[in-house]
Amino acid sequence: MIIGAGEVGRHLARSLQAVAELILVDADAKALTEAEEGLDALTLVGDGTHRSTLAKAEVHRAALVVAVTPNDAANLVSAALAKRMGAKESVARVDDPDFYETNQGFERGALLDIDAVLCASRLVGVELLRRLAEVRARQVIPCAAGTVHVASHVLGEDAPLVSRGRSRAASWPEPVRAVIRAGAMRPVAEVTHAELGDIVLVAGAPLVLLETLHGLTPASGSVRTTIVGGGDVGVQLAQLLGPLGLLDRLIELDRGRCWTLAEQLDGVQILHGDGTNLAFLREEQVGRADALLAVTGSDEANLMTSLLARELGVDHVFALVHRPGYAGVYSHLGVSGTVSPHETIAQVIHWQQHGLDALIVGRWPLDGLAVEVLELRLGEDDVRLSDLPLEGCVPLQIAGATMRTPKPRSTLSRDDHLIVAVPTGRVATLEKVLRKRGRKRSS
Known part of the structure; x- marks a missing residue:
């Protein structure tokens, strides 16, 4: 059962209709009419925070209830009520970052008997952290709804662990779990010395994994990141990357917002400027960044910033895409590193739905x-x-x-x-x- 027939609810329903029987609930009859086009699902007009609506929808038969209206409080009430009325699992979308205890975008066992809560902006931030980790690793896998990342990383000849030589045992970072050498995998506790070409498996929370990969990489290989956009996603990423020394600067168009960010983000360089202005980007030497994250609230601005950054020589460009299906436009123009809130929410819900019995x-x-x-x-x-x-x-x-x-x-x-x-x-x-x-x- 999906409560909320807005953009997120419709996208989620389309992604799930092939693998589950669906019922879509919303108080807005017009929104449901729009959602019914091309959608194989039952619909019900009603308020998801009301017992009568959930009872009419036979919520007690639901394996999973997902509340994704634009109202955080309504989502929490709907998910809690659905669980109380017999739904096997319930998930609520809560977009206020201050609600969460961690910097993850997905938390289980939050409160009110709800099985999980998810935050779109934080899920996007977690996925962007994974993309940045891929700059250092050969592969980064998101597990457990993105709360755990697993990376494989090859130790080069200038890697700190290798350059110390065999004179003393390697001091492996705690998140390194295994070493693959000559095709054989061994727990890290059984490997005394690091050798050139070793492939290490690293696991942990996204920020922990990124920090560990940074430590395994020689200083010359560290990645400096520029963020364009001082909204929720940009601020959250700056708060995480800044203390690690991985953030070059944050660029924001609104002057008043810049002053707020300067007070909020201690030690982060804030630049007032237009990320879609080529002359500004050249003047500020944005091309010196190893990676750029375009995360404004405008898809058009993010696309233009990404294209200009590529033109100026930034090796790794990642962009936030708000509208479903718009990622294809980016890809057609040569920008493949896109992240979508709708897609990240859908991936998490697919994971939750698949994990019920698997x-x-x-x-x-x-x-x-x-x-x-x-x-x-x-x-x-x-x-x-x-x-x-x-x-x-x-x-x-x-x-x-x-x-x-x-x-x-x-x-x-x-x-x-x-x-x-x-x-x-x-x-x-x-x-x-x-x-x-x-x-x-x-x-």
């Missing part, structure tokens, strides 16, 4: 390696990690109400997701054994 919630092959990253949800309480058949595998992260580093004595709950690196040849066997184990426990 053992393997996600599966990603690592490029050029005989290793895959699996996201597992066992759906049981009190499962000790050491009791699972993970021979030859390396647990990378546990994601649940909290995020934890996997240890042999770690215990999983039914809502925890285990991220694990598995040799490709063992995936089928591991799945078979885990399913057999689950059937034995349930019987």
Whole structure:
């Protein structure tokens, strides 16, 4: 059940209609009429915060209820009420960043018995952090609704860990979980020295992973980022990147907003200027940036800024796309690094919907390696990690109400997701054994 037939609700419904039976609820009959065009879903005119509306929609039969109206409070009420009336899972869109305890865009077990809340601007920010991490890594995989990123990174000859030589043991950063050498994967605890060409697997929260990759990269390879746009997305990214020394400056068109940002963002250089003005960008030597994020509220401005940045020599350009389907315009003009709030919300809801009953919630092959990253949800309480058949595998992260580093004595709950690196040849066997184990426990 989707409550809210605005742009987000319609986009979500279109993305889900092939994999789920849908009912779309909104108090605006006109919005539902527009949504019905080309959509295979039932519709109901009514207020999602009212028991009578949810009862008429048979909310007790819903596997998942998603409240995505433009009103944060209404979404929280609708999701909480749906859960109370028998929905299996409920998710609320809350766009106010101050509501959240973390800098993630997705939090589980928030309050009011709601299973999860999501913030569009923060989800976009998390995805942009992943894109920046890809500048340093060979691959970055988003797991657990983007709350965990897993990266594979090759150690070059000038990498700090390699340049120290074999005279002393490597001091591996804590988020480094495994080392792949000559095709063989080993837990990092079993690898004494770093060698040229080692591929390390790094796992953690998006900002932790980005910071770790920065530490694994020689100083000459550090990436300086310019942000164009001082709205919610730009501010949140500046707050994260600034303290790490990864932010060059933030450019904002509105002079009054610049003064506000200068007070809000300590230690961040704020420039008043137009990111779509070529003369301004040249004067400020924007081309010296390694990466640029165009995150204003205007798709046209973001597109123009991206094209100009590419023209000035910026190697990595990423742009925020607000309107569904507009990313194709960017791609046609040569800007492929686009991020859409609608798409990020849809991806998270697909993950939530798929994870209701699946053992393997996600599966990603690592490029050029005989290793895959699996996201597992066992759906049981009190499962000790050491009791699972993970021979030859390396647990990378546990994601649940909290995020934890996997240890042999770690215990999983039914809502925890285990991220694990598995040799490709063992995936089928591991799945078979885990399913057999689950059937034995349930019987």
